[in-house]
Amino acid sequence: MPPPMTPILDTLTHPQQLKEFSHGELKRLAEEIRVRVMDVLSVTGGHLSSNLGIVELTIALHRVFNSPEDKFIFDVGHQSYIHKLLTGRNPLFPTIRQTDGLSGFVHPPESPHDHFFTGHAGNALSLALGMAKNRDLRGQEETILPILGDAALTCGLTLEAMNNIPRKTKKFLVVLNDNAMSISKNVGAITGILSRFFNSPTANNIYEELTEIVSKIPGYGETLAKQGNKMKESMKNLISTAPFFEQFGLSYVGPIDGHDIKKLVDTFEALKEVEHPTLVHVLTVKGQGMQNAINNPTPYHGAKPFNRVTGEFLPPKSSTPSFPKVFGSHLLKMADEDPNIVAITPAMPVGSCLDPFMKKYPERCIDVGIAEGHSLTxxxxxAREGKLKVVTSVYSSFLQRAFDSVYHDICVQNSPVVIAIDRAGLATGDGVTAQGLYDISYLGSMPNMVIAQPRNGHVLKELFESAFDWRSPAAIRYPNLPTDEDVKPLYKRQVGKGEVLAEGKDVVILSLGHLDQVALKTRELLAEEGISAAVIDPVFIKPLDKELLLRYFQEAEMVVTIEEHALQGGLGSMINTFILQNELSHLRVKNFGIPDQLIEHGKHSDLLERYGITPENIAKALNVQVAS
Structure with missing residues (x-):
């Protein structure tokens, strides 16, 4: 039997054990961790390049500090795989992002070393300041360590937090993991300022050298040296483009090689008892240890399964396009034909499949960085003047961050922005913080808003072809799932018009979007029991096709809604209200969707089964009710 590939890692059950390791053992542990991460993610997929880049930094933090007493607060949390491996979760690591397995993010139910559910960028500094205030009010002494990626500095929430850092906050150590990337390359003026500042070690060190030189001037040196802080600030203002962090009350240390464990450990040891808030700037390479990931950090950020030997991605199991791919390719086709079309994305050009549009028309496809609220405003x-046709592509879970921008700056103004809501539905491997299950409930309450969902790629194309004609704010939501893409003529969609997919008289089944196949299969199962069911695709959730619904509801005994959305405030809630308002008291109603609870990660089919959104479960429940 060959020896184990990760003998040191396999002995770890608690991060305190790292304090006993020699420097050489820590370096070998870093190599083992990279082997473990690549071995597992080559099978499961997951956040690869960001975790390969943070190995030594995470080891150094756990070597110096005492988790969970000292609080590690990861921004986004996708880069926490190493933290999981060092905190006793190595045996379960092959289950990461799988049904009932480890989360791909920081996840408090898993471990006392995890303090918040994570998944969105920019909140770590605010959370950390809150924890520091809690600590100080209770008279405790633990160190608070927010661990930020450099992309967090493009988030408005991070800047708001920086503006509120009390200068007297002790044992508050901000770790900036700078790899010059978020998912895609960082954008914006702040990124440029920081890049120029960070990449000038001279700017960071010259004032220290000048202070030493001045102190040696005969007769005056000692007096001048006492003015060191003023001199330091003056020199830094002269030499750097912006003494960025000091102006926010943070002392700055760095930049430090993020792959030098000894230097990292020495730095953190020196700062353990710091009496004022301090930022440690650490330079890392995203994908360190895997050349493919270094050369291609964006595709290897959320990597698909890959060949462990060559590092190349395995061929996809299906050639069927996804909803996002159909969206991206068709929007580009529309843009080719219409120079007035403009697309905007908050740091998701690749995930939203807008990267070909961006390469071809960089002036008309704009990545604003991790700034969801700004992207919508x-x-x-x-779009306000109505002369340009604007599409903003944003994931459903990230759209939540732009709630007020959608209401105040689009709906109230009646600006005809088309919001392409990507990842609408279950988030599968990403879990709790990424679920796209709530957008209908809040968008449905906004005046002027149109909401639609296509059941396949062909209907998606028709909706986007039609949306600018509606002259209204509109949201078109779709999942990240494979879809059919028919080659047939495209027709304009009239607002608020649904479609009958199958006729029937006893039961009316309304299925939302891609769940039409669940509804049609349910209909077949009911037919075997002698129950006749109509299947309607509403297409538009707001406004509903009132004429169509009334015609079918008046003749039926039961109405059923099926949706991959929260039951509270979703299609089912809207249909229930419609039935009450129209006094259709003869109808029995059954809603199938996602319950009012946190939804964990898992395989898409497993989650549908868990929440009863399958033809077999629905038919069984309906058969009992109709028979009674």
């Missing part, structure tokens, strides 16, 4: 400004 910006879109509202571009």
């Amino acid at each position: 910006y879109a509202g400004g571009i």
Whole structure:
């Protein structure tokens, strides 16, 4: 039997054991961790390049500090795989992002070393300041360590937190993991300022050298040296583009090689008892240890399964396009034909499949960085005069962060922005913080808003072809799932018009979007029991096709809704209200969807089964009710 590939890692059950390791053992542990991460993610997929880049930094933090007493607060949390491996979760690591397995993010139910559910960028500094205030009010002494990626500095929430850092906050150590990337390359003026500042070690060190030189001037040196802080600030203002962090009350240390464990450990040891808030700037390489990931950090950020030997991605199991791919390719086709079309994305050009559009028309496809609220308000400004046709592509879970921008700057203004809501539905491997299950409930309450969902790629194309004609704010939501893409003529979609997919008289089944196949299969199962069911695709959730619904509801005994959305405030809630308002008291109603609870990660089919959104479960429940 060959020896184990990760003998040191396999002995770890608690991070305190790292304090006993020699420097050489820590370096070997880093190599073992990279082997473990690549071995597992080559099978499961997951956040690869960001975790390969943070190995030594995570080891050094756990070597110096005492988790969970000292609080590690990871921004986004996708880069926490190493933290999981060092905190006793190595045996379960092959289950990461799988049904009932480890989360791909920081996840408090898993471990006392995890303090918050994570998944969105920019909140770590605010959370950390809150924890520091809690600590100080209770008279405790633990160190608070927010661990930020450099992309967090493009988030408005991080800047708001920086503006509120009390100068007297002790044992508050901000770790900036700078790899010059978020998912895609960072954008924006702040990124440029920081890049120029960070990449000038001279700017960071010259004032220290000058202070030493001045102190040696005969007769005056000692007096001048006492003015060191003023001199330091003056020199730094002269030499750097912006003494960025000091102006926010943070002392700055760095930049430090993020792959030098000894230097990292020495730095953190020196700062353990710091009496004022301090930022340690650490330079890392995203994908360190795997050349493919270094050369291609964006595709290897959320990596698909890959060949462990060559590092190349395995061929996809299906050639069927996904909803996002159909969206991206068709929007580009529309843009080729219409120079007035403009697309905006908050740091998701690749995930939203807008990267070909961006390469071809960089002036008309704009990545604003991790700034969801800005992306929607910006879109509202571009669309306000009605001369340009604006599409903003944003994931459903991230759209939540732009709630007020959608209402105040788009709906109230009645700006005809089309919001392409990607990842609408279950988030599968990403879990709790990424679920796209709530957008209907809040968008449905906003005046002027149109909401639609296509059941396949062909209907998606028709909706986007039609959306600018509606002259209204519109949201078109779709999942990240494979879909059919028919080659047939495209027709314009009239607002608020649904479609009958199958006729029937006893039961009316309304299925939302891609769940039409669940509804049609349910219909077949009911037919075997002698129950006749109609299947309707509403297409538009707001406004509903009232005429169509009334015609079918008046003749039926039961109405059923099926949706991959929270039951509270979703399609089912809207249909229930419609039935009450129209006094259709003869109808029995059954809603199938996602319950009012946190939804964990898992395989898509497993989650549908868990929440009863399958033809077999629905038919069984309906058969009992109709028979009674």
